[in-house]
Amino acid sequence: MLDTCVGAVCQAGAARLVAPATIPVARTHHDVREAVLAGLAGRPFEAATRPAAELADRLRRWAAPVTTEATVGLTVRLEPPERDGGWLLTVEATGVERTPMLIEPALATPSRAKAQAVEAQLKRLERLLEPLRRPSQRRGVVIVDSDEAWDLMTGTGQALVAAGFEVRIPTASIRRPAPRLQLSADAFAAAGGPSLAGAHQLSAVRWSVVLGDLELDAAAIARLAKEARPLVRVGGRWVELDQVDLKAAAEALAERAAITELSGAAILRHAVGLEGGTLGGPISVQGSGWAVDLVRGATEAPPEPLAAPDGFIGELREYQAEARGWLRFLDTAGLGGCLAMDMGLGKTPTVIAHLLETRDEGPTLVITPPAVLGNWKAESARFAPGLRVHLHHGAGRVDADDLEGVAEKADVVLTTYGTAVRDVEALAAVGWRRVVVDEAQTIKNPSSETARQLRRIPAPSRIALTGTPIENGLGDLWAIVDFTNPxxxxxxxxxVDQLSGAGGGGVGAPAGRDKEASGEAALRALNGLLVFRRTKAEPAIAAELPDKIDVLDHCAMTAEQVGLYQAVLDRLLADGPTAEDPSSRKGNVLAAITALKQICDHPAAYLGDEDDRPLAGRSGKLARLEELVESVFAAGERMLVFTHFARWGERLATRLAEVTGQPVACYHGGLSRGARDAIIADFQALEGPGVLVLSIKAGGAGLNLTAANHVVLYDRWWNPAVEDQARDRAWRIGQQNAVISHRLVCPGTVDERVEEVVAGKRHIAELILPASSSLADLGAEQLRSALGIRPDAIIDDNLPATTVEAAA
Structure with missing residues (x-):
C-alpha cells in the first residue's frame, strides 16, 4: 500500500514537471540524463548501452541507503569550541569495523562493498549538510561557525535524524535566558576585633552577570558581544544570547565598576531593587555577611511556620503560623517589618501569639487608633489570658514618673496614637523590647506630627500592622517600612522611583493600573523580608478561610458621648423609678435604652435635628467605620452598613459620601418601592469599591446583595436572628468571597449588655430583671447596674490624633 501511495505521488509530481522534448536516441551521458528527466512522465526513449548502464548503477547506489537494509551508517558529531576556536563537526562511519571510525579510514577499508556504502551515505549526507561540501584537509571533518552550529542544533539535526543518520550534538534551547546582575560580597573583618554587624557592616563586593548557572564577568561579556551569534551553555543547554541583552549587561557592569565596598543596608537595597535599574529583577546576592545571610534566609530557606505557643487559646491558620515564623526571623535578624495581611485574616491574634512567646524579652508597646484599642484588650484576654496587659489611656492613666515602673511589670502596654503623642517623652524613656503600630496607614504621612513623634520612641524592633500598605501610592509603603527600619x-x-519602574529618572508614581501593578511588584520584592503580605485572593488562603468571618470591634467613647450617656441615665434614675403608672415607668426605661444606643452610635443620632455640627471626631464608632471603609475601598471591595435608626442612616450615608468622594445611598422604609429597587440595582452593578447604608428593618431581609463581602452592624439588637438576616444579605448563594461581618460595640455601655445577650451569655430577663417580671419593677440601683457605664471597661478619647491625621 505504501508503494502504491508513493508511486501515485511521484507520478502526479512528474506529470507537472516541465521537461525538454524527448530525445529519440540518447547517446552521451548528458543526453541520457536529459532523456531520463523527460521520461519521468512515462514517455519511452532509447539510449546507448554504456551511459545508460552507468546512470542506472549510480541511481541504484543513490537509492540503496533507503531502499535496502543498510549495514553501514554515519554518525554526525558536533563538539563545542575550546577557548576561542570554532565548533568541530566530524562524521564517523559505523558498521565498517567494530568501533566507529573517521570517514577517510573507512573509505580506505579493504572491503570494496563497505567503502562504496560509506561513499554513498556520505554523498547523501553532504547534500543535506552544506558545511561538509566545503574543502577541508580531511573529508568528513570541518570547522563550523556559531551560525552553522546553531542551525545544526535547532533545525538541520532533526532533518538528519529523519533521513536515517545518527546525530550526536549538544542540546540547545531557543528560549533565551534573562541576564541578571549578581553581587558577590565578602564581609570585612575589622583590624584587632570583630567587624561591625547588621546594616552598618562593610563588605568588599564584586559584580557579574548570571544567566541560569552561568556567571559572566565584564571581560567575558565583551568577548561574547564581538561574536555574530553569541552562544553560551546554560543549565546543560546551549542558548543564543541577544546582543541587546549583552549591551545592557555591559552597561550595568560598567555603571557599578567603581563600587567595590558596600554597607549591609546598601547590599539589602540592591537585593530588593532599590539601588538603580537591574537587568532581570532584583539583584542576585552571594557571598557572606549580614545582608547576604538575611536575603538568603528569606528567599532560599524561608522561616519555618510556628504553631501557637503554650498558653495561647486557639489555633493559628497556616498563613498565620508562617507570619509567626517571619516575626521570629525579624527578631533574629534585628529588623522591623510590616505585617500586611488583608483585613479579616487575623493580624492581631498572630501578633498576640508572638508577644506571648517572647514576653520574657521585655515589654511591648502597642499603639492603635482609639477605635481598635478595645479590640486589643479583648483579644489579648481571649487568646492569651496569661499576658499581663496594661491600658495606658484616658484621664486616669499613670503619670510619666510611674510609667516606666508599670511597663516593667507588664508584658504589653496598650495606648492610642493620640495618647502616645501626648506622652511621647515618658514613653521614650521606657526600655521597650518592641513597638507595634496597628492600622499603620495612620503614619503614611511621614511629615505628620503623629509619625514624627512616634519615631522618637526607641525599640530594637518595630512592627507595623496594616491590611492596606499601599493606599495612595508607593510613598505609603515607604513611610511604613522606613518607620519599622529607619x-x-x-x-x-x-x-518610589525604583519600585515604580521609573529607574531614578521619573518624577512620581504611575497612575491607575500601572500604579496598582507597581505596588504589587514592590510588595513582591519586599515580601518575606521587610514585608509579610497575604491576601484573601490567594487560593491557599481562600481554602483555609471559612465562608463568613465575624469580628467584634470595641469602639471608643468621646467625652461628648460619655457626657450625654450619663445625662440620659441620670434623668432616667431621677424620673423612671418614681413614676406612679407602671406603663409609664416601663416606657421611660425603653426610651432611655433607645437613647443610650443612639448616643453610642453618635451624639447626632440622639440629638437629631437639633444637631447641625460636623460629624467627624465625635464618635468612636464612626471613627472605626471610616477606618473600615478606607480599608475596604483600598482593596477595591464593597460594604453594607446596617443601622436601626433610619434618620441617622441618612446622615451616615452623607458622611461616608464625603469620606469616599462618591455617592452613598441609604436604603430605608421611607423610600418608594421604585427608589429602593433602583438603589439595590445600582449597588449590585457597581464596578470598583462602594458602600451602602441600610435600615436593618427595611433592608435586613429579602434582599440579595452579593456584590458586597463586608457587613458592618453599626448598632446592636437584642435578637441575634435579626443580625443574622442582615449579614445574610451578602452571605448567600452567588457570593464568591468570604464575608467579613463587623459588630461595633462600645464597651462598658448598654452596647456591651446587648452583646452579652446576643452571644447567649445571659438571658434578657437576667440582664435587667434579676428578681422581677416587669421593667416597671426596676429600682434605681438595678437600672444603674443594667444600663450604667462601667468605668473599668469604657474606652474614652476625644480623638485628637485621628482628626489631625485626617486633616493631613
Whole structure:
C-alpha cells in the first residue's frame, strides 16, 4: 500500500514537471540524463548501452541507503569550541569495523562493498549538510561557525535524524535566558576585633552577570558581544544570547565598576531593587555577611511556620503560623517589618501569639487608633489570658514618673496614637523590647506630627500592622517600612522611583493600573523580608478561610458621648423609678435604652435635628467605620452598613459620601418601592469599591446583595436572628468571597449588655430583671447596674490624633 501511495505521488509530481522534448536516441551521458528527466512522465526513449548502464548503477547506489537494509551508517558529531576556536563537526562511519571510525579510514577499508556504502551515505549526507561540501584537509571533518552550529542544533539535526543518520550534538534551547546582575560580597573583618554587624557592616563586593548557572564577568561579556551569534551553555543547554541583552549587561557592569565596598543596608537595597535599574529583577546576592545571610534566609530557606505557643487559646491558620515564623526571623535578624495581611485574616491574634512567646524579652508597646484599642484588650484576654496587659489611656492613666515602673511589670502596654503623642517623652524613656503600630496607614504621612513623634520612641524592633500598605501610592509603603527600619530602604523618592519602574529618572508614581501593578511588584520584592503580605485572593488562603468571618470591634467613647450617656441615665434614675403608672415607668426605661444606643452610635443620632455640627471626631464608632471603609475601598471591595435608626442612616450615608468622594445611598422604609429597587440595582452593578447604608428593618431581609463581602452592624439588637438576616444579605448563594461581618460595640455601655445577650451569655430577663417580671419593677440601683457605664471597661478619647491625621 505504501508503494502504491508513493508511486501515485511521484507520478502526479512528474506529470507537472516541465521537461525538454524527448530525445529519440540518447547517446552521451548528458543526453541520457536529459532523456531520463523527460521520461519521468512515462514517455519511452532509447539510449546507448554504456551511459545508460552507468546512470542506472549510480541511481541504484543513490537509492540503496533507503531502499535496502543498510549495514553501514554515519554518525554526525558536533563538539563545542575550546577557548576561542570554532565548533568541530566530524562524521564517523559505523558498521565498517567494530568501533566507529573517521570517514577517510573507512573509505580506505579493504572491503570494496563497505567503502562504496560509506561513499554513498556520505554523498547523501553532504547534500543535506552544506558545511561538509566545503574543502577541508580531511573529508568528513570541518570547522563550523556559531551560525552553522546553531542551525545544526535547532533545525538541520532533526532533518538528519529523519533521513536515517545518527546525530550526536549538544542540546540547545531557543528560549533565551534573562541576564541578571549578581553581587558577590565578602564581609570585612575589622583590624584587632570583630567587624561591625547588621546594616552598618562593610563588605568588599564584586559584580557579574548570571544567566541560569552561568556567571559572566565584564571581560567575558565583551568577548561574547564581538561574536555574530553569541552562544553560551546554560543549565546543560546551549542558548543564543541577544546582543541587546549583552549591551545592557555591559552597561550595568560598567555603571557599578567603581563600587567595590558596600554597607549591609546598601547590599539589602540592591537585593530588593532599590539601588538603580537591574537587568532581570532584583539583584542576585552571594557571598557572606549580614545582608547576604538575611536575603538568603528569606528567599532560599524561608522561616519555618510556628504553631501557637503554650498558653495561647486557639489555633493559628497556616498563613498565620508562617507570619509567626517571619516575626521570629525579624527578631533574629534585628529588623522591623510590616505585617500586611488583608483585613479579616487575623493580624492581631498572630501578633498576640508572638508577644506571648517572647514576653520574657521585655515589654511591648502597642499603639492603635482609639477605635481598635478595645479590640486589643479583648483579644489579648481571649487568646492569651496569661499576658499581663496594661491600658495606658484616658484621664486616669499613670503619670510619666510611674510609667516606666508599670511597663516593667507588664508584658504589653496598650495606648492610642493620640495618647502616645501626648506622652511621647515618658514613653521614650521606657526600655521597650518592641513597638507595634496597628492600622499603620495612620503614619503614611511621614511629615505628620503623629509619625514624627512616634519615631522618637526607641525599640530594637518595630512592627507595623496594616491590611492596606499601599493606599495612595508607593510613598505609603515607604513611610511604613522606613518607620519599622529607619534609613534602611533609602530616601523616599528613590524608593518610589525604583519600585515604580521609573529607574531614578521619573518624577512620581504611575497612575491607575500601572500604579496598582507597581505596588504589587514592590510588595513582591519586599515580601518575606521587610514585608509579610497575604491576601484573601490567594487560593491557599481562600481554602483555609471559612465562608463568613465575624469580628467584634470595641469602639471608643468621646467625652461628648460619655457626657450625654450619663445625662440620659441620670434623668432616667431621677424620673423612671418614681413614676406612679407602671406603663409609664416601663416606657421611660425603653426610651432611655433607645437613647443610650443612639448616643453610642453618635451624639447626632440622639440629638437629631437639633444637631447641625460636623460629624467627624465625635464618635468612636464612626471613627472605626471610616477606618473600615478606607480599608475596604483600598482593596477595591464593597460594604453594607446596617443601622436601626433610619434618620441617622441618612446622615451616615452623607458622611461616608464625603469620606469616599462618591455617592452613598441609604436604603430605608421611607423610600418608594421604585427608589429602593433602583438603589439595590445600582449597588449590585457597581464596578470598583462602594458602600451602602441600610435600615436593618427595611433592608435586613429579602434582599440579595452579593456584590458586597463586608457587613458592618453599626448598632446592636437584642435578637441575634435579626443580625443574622442582615449579614445574610451578602452571605448567600452567588457570593464568591468570604464575608467579613463587623459588630461595633462600645464597651462598658448598654452596647456591651446587648452583646452579652446576643452571644447567649445571659438571658434578657437576667440582664435587667434579676428578681422581677416587669421593667416597671426596676429600682434605681438595678437600672444603674443594667444600663450604667462601667468605668473599668469604657474606652474614652476625644480623638485628637485621628482628626489631625485626617486633616493631613
Amino acid at each position: 534609613g534602611l530602604v533609602g530616601p523616599r523618592q528613590a524608593f
